[in-house]
Amino acid sequence: EITSRPYLxxxxxxxxxxxxxxxxxxxxxxxxxxxxxxxxxxxxxxxxESDWSSASYFYSLAAIGREYINLKSFRQYSLQGDSVLKEIYWNFFGVNTISEAAENKISLLPEPYFDFPEKISLDMNDCPDIAQTLCVTATALNIPFTITGLQTLKVKETDRLLALKNELFKIGCIAEITDDSIKSVKFFAPNENISIETYNDHRMAMSFAPFCLVKELNIENEGVVEKSYPEFWEDLKKIAIEE
Known part of the structure; x- marks a missing residue:
């Protein structure tokens, strides 16, 4: 079975x-x-075009914080598989994507009276790189989730499924994993002084960062974002999120 088919x-x-x-x-x-x-x-x-995987962290911020965010250099009709973010974050989190084609800009507009789903069930075989972000968003909003098609996450920069399970627990989610899936079992109030281990994985750092809108947290080895998004922390400051 071909994974991440949209990249090909x-x-x-x-x-x-x-x-x-x-x-x-x-x-x-x-x-x-x-x-x-x-x-x-x-x-x-x-x-x-800009990287839609990197856009996922701002979709998460918009979904959790319920405030609009503008992003530059994104096309409405993208070749990138991770642009499925538009549909996922609208269907499950009420974040609408408005495109301004003349400026290659998109605006993320959370629907203020959105009726959140009782649960999320998704096969993310075609877009596994945004699974970590989705799980953190769902946890922040206390929406139960079952995500499948994640077999490649075990052989990325780290075993992302195991790392995700470990760090989700720190922010209040007990999760179960298999070789290709992750499922939330229970949500609970997290402790204070949360410190997220990144496992030398850039996506672990960036996907957990939006949870700071729920509770203050520390991201260990924050420089790991250099691999794909060196300006990540500076861009967060532009939307009033401080280190």
Whole structure:
């Protein structure tokens, strides 16, 4: 079974946009660089969109804090698989995404009278990188969750399923994990002086940061965000979240 399929689709789409012929049948992908289309001679400018995985942390902040947030350099119709955030955070957390195409900007607008679901059930096989953020958001809002399709999380920067289970407990969620899933069992009031271990994993640091809107917490080894989002802590300051 192919995991994170949208990343492959995005790569092939970009190759085709610059004139490289590709073919995908079953589990075989062919790249044919000698067969180029007219697009290769016509393309003079290519704009790189911002990372939707990184946007997930601001969706979480909007969902928990119920305040709007503006993000730059995001397209309404994105090739990135993690742009499914728009649907997930609207369906389960009432965060609407308004796009301003002329400025490549999106606004995250929480619905003030949103009727939160009794539970969340999702297969995130195509977007496992945003699963940590989703679990923290659901915990902050006390919404029970069952997330499947997470088999690749065990072989990332750390065993993310085990790390997630351990750190969710610190913020008030008892969770159960399998080789490819995580499920909330019970929520409880967390203790004071919460310190989140990051396991040398950038996404552990950033996905737990939005919980600061519920309770003050310390993120250990905060410099781990350098791997994918060096300006993360500075960007949080722009929306009045201080270290």
């Amino acid at each position: 689709e995005m790569t092939l789409k970009i190759l085709r946009n610059v004139g490289i012929s590709t073919n995908w049948e079953g589990n075989t992908i062919q790249i044919l660089p000698d067969i180029q289309s007219e697009k290769s001679s016509q393309l003079t400018k290519f704009v790189v």
